Amino acid sequence: SIPLGYFGGIGLASRNGILFKGSNYLDVMTKVDTVVMDKTGTLTKGVFEVQEVIAHTIDKDKLVVLTAALESKSTHPIAHAIVRYSKDSYKSVSVSDVEEIAGHGLSGTVEGRKVLAGNLKLLKKYGIAYDKAIESKVETIVVIAVNDEYVGYFTIADELKEDAHVAISRLHELGIKTVMLSGDKQSIVDKVAQALQIDAAYGDLLPENKVEKVQELKDKGRTIAFVGDGVNDAPVIALADAGIAMGGLGSDATIETADIVIQNDQPSKIASSIQIGKVTRRIVM
Ligand code: ADP
Numbered sequence: 001s002i003p004l005g006y007f008g009g010i011g012l013a014s015r016n017g018i019l020f021k022g023s024n025y026l027d028v029m030t031k032v033d034t035v036v037m038d039k040t041g042t043l044t045k046g047v048f049e050v051q052e053v054i055a056h057t058i059d060k061d062k063l064v065v066l067t068a069a070l071e072s073k074s075t076h077p078i079a080h081a082i083v084r085y086s087k088d089s090y091k092s093v094s095v096s097d098v099e100e101i102a103g104h105g106l107s108g109t110v111e112g113r114k115v116l117a118g119n120l121k122l123l124k125k126y127g128i129a130y131d132k133a134i135e136s137k138v139e140t141i142v143v144i145a146v147n148d149e150y151v152g153y154f155t156i157a158d159e160l161k162e163d164a165h166v167a168i169s170r171l172h173e174l175g176i177k178t179v180m181l182s183g184d185k186q187s188i189v190d191k192v193a194q195a196l197q198i199d200a201a202y203g204d205l206l207p208e209n210k211v212e213k214v215q216e217l218k219d220k221g222r223t224i225a226f227v228g229d230g231v232n233d234a235p236v237i238a239l240a241d242a243g244i245a246m247g248g249l250g251s252d253a254t255i256e257t258a259d260i261v262i263q264n265d266q267p268s269k270i271a272s273s274i275q276i277g278k279v280t281r282r283i284v285m
């Protein structure tokens with residue numbers, strides 16, 4: 001039978017907007033020594049905004065329409081930003097054969113043209129030449145190719161969540177190591193990690209690389225909580241000792257797989273989950 005204290009713990013958590021799917025995870029959280037987090041949507045708002053559009057060998061409005069039409073088929077936060085920026089100018093454009101290429105971006109047919117939208121890895125994958133100067137950009141960029149020719153890029157930006165700093169400092173006060181994993185470029189990942197004083201941060205990761213990183217840490221004997229929001233985070237949430245999903249932004253697959261759901265998406269609730277676990281244990285024992 002489950003000791004009464006555990007019900008108290010689950011209730012306390014739920015009043016704090018944290019859904020524990022089983023009382024055993026209260027216990028697991030007390031043993032966690034390393035919290036691994038996704039960047040986008042977990043520590044940052046995951047609401048991107050287009051800053052600039054640079055068009056090279058194509059009309060700028062045309063570039064926006066073609067890209068927005070393709071991105072309208074994606075649920076990625078980057079896609080939402082580009083669609084919003086286009087102000088619905090893509091609505092009557094025909095789009096077909098859209099494919100999400102995990103960790104890279106999108107490909108599809110727009111008005112009979114083959115359009116690619118994603119990061120530089122995507123262009124490299126397709127062997128498309130581009131202006132080398134864009135490699136040194138520090139912002140997040142979405143590069144576009146039309147009919148296998150690089151034609152321009154969008155710069156986009158995201159912001160830290162209000163409680164991101166507190167979230168990390170509270171974990172450090174509890175003696176927890178913090179690790180950030182991201183599909184975003186290393187330069188941006190480093191900037192965020194430095195701002196938040198995160199212990200270790202890895203960028204340019206494909207979804208399977210996130211799984212490998214968490215497995216490496218587990219092999220070293222660490223007890224891991226992983227926190228993520230995206231559909232690509234489901235495998236790594238499943239692998240972690242405690243898988244935590246951001247409930248508001250999170251995809252259905254992520255929330256389904258998670259052991260713990262943070263309903264209002266505040267990363268400071270990660271430390272709260274650990275503290276609630278510890279309080280509950282004191283009551284039970
Ligand atoms: P993360 O959530 O850590 O950024 P993802 O795997 O969701 O990781 O995305 C990794 C990268 O792939 C993004 O940073 C972006 O460069 C690119 N990408 C993914 N989806 C899209 C999309 N719909 N449009 C443009 N780029 C995309």
Ligand code: MG
Pocket residue numbers: 038040041229230
């Ligand atoms: Mg993500």
